[in-house]
Amino acid sequence: MGLGKSRQVSAFLRGLFNSNLISKAIIVAPLSVIYQWKPELTKVGLQSKMFTEGNSKIHLTALENVGKEGGIVLTTYETIRDHKQKISDKLGTVDYIFADEGHRIKNEAGKASKALKGIRCDHRIVVTGTPIQNNLMEFYSLMKFCNPTLLGNKEEFKETFLVPIDRGKFKGSTPSARRKAIESSEDLNKLVSPFVLRRSKMTLKDSGRIKANKYEVIVWVKISAHQANLYEALMVDPNPRSRKHGGAFEISKYRWNDKRQEYFTTI
Structure with a gap:
């Protein structure tokens, strides 16, 4: 990097x-x-x-x-x-x-x-x-x-940080869910910051080694009929492991907006 x-x-x-x-x-x-x-x-x-x-x-x-x-x-x-x-x-x-x-x-x-x-x-x-x-x-x-021992066992971490942070990500989340996500994210940052030495790209930019800026753009796109069928099949899948918190399927569900049937990606 x-x-x-x-x-x-x-x-x-x-x-x-x-x-x-x-x-x-x-x-x-x-x-x-x-x-x-x-x-x-x-x-x-x-x-x-x-x-x-x-x-x-x-x-x-x-x-x-x-x-x-x-x-x-x-x-x-x-x-x-x-x-x-x-x-x-x-x-x-x-x-x-x-x-x-x-x-x-x-x-x-x-x-x-x-x-x-x-x-x-x-x-x-x-x-x-x-x-x-x-x-x-x-x-x-x-x-x-x-x-x-810092973050407890896996279930404790999911309950305290993973689930509330993930629930505040998707577009249709409630204001209370978004507030909880921010609070959990800040709590996690405070907990791990004494053990993380972070150097960002801003360090290189300030030193003159990086000249150009980086931009992230969120683009909303209409999903295809095939993608919609896959999503519906996932939601009725009897296997709970397919929808566990933290998994790729779970994150896809959180980022899904059922009313508008849209999906976003970052480029």
Whole structure:
């Protein structure tokens, strides 16, 4: 996203290592970006502490050395998912885990998310430019990874935040529902703000790195007969899981206006 997240993490790690506050850290990232971390860590003088992911005997020996002597493990979500036990056994307890492109663990029931949680660690940090891609349950999963008790269990989060916020979104919502949605959103923001370091695009704009403005436009369109049939079929579906709060189907229902039969999208 160009906000300097990897450089900020690298500088943070340099300070921790140089102050002898930590000895072992893991940076997990998608394969497509994992090698972008090497130049950033090298710039801050941590090149001697890096170990790149792998499953050969050479890599496992190097991993064992990190477990004994300390260092930074660069690995991917797929490697963590497939070899979590080996990595955990070789490293023991690590000081920090950084989950780059953290939306990859937005599903807490996913194998990669479960594997990452299974590694013994003192501190966890999610690094992402898109903490919410589809719904608030994704944000809940990321926060639970970092701070498991902050937002309560899943049902408590749904009742306190997800449901009232979602109910205030659709066009036909009542004034009281919209007020409740705003209040719940503000309460959630107050609760998580001490644990979220956010850099917006405005930071880059103020620095002169971004020149153009970004505009979002809501366009109302008439749905087709086929879409209307799909919606009606969904509403009479006996399977309650299709309409659970936080799911894509539920959000589609909230954004639907039955009287005018219109649907909106953002471009």
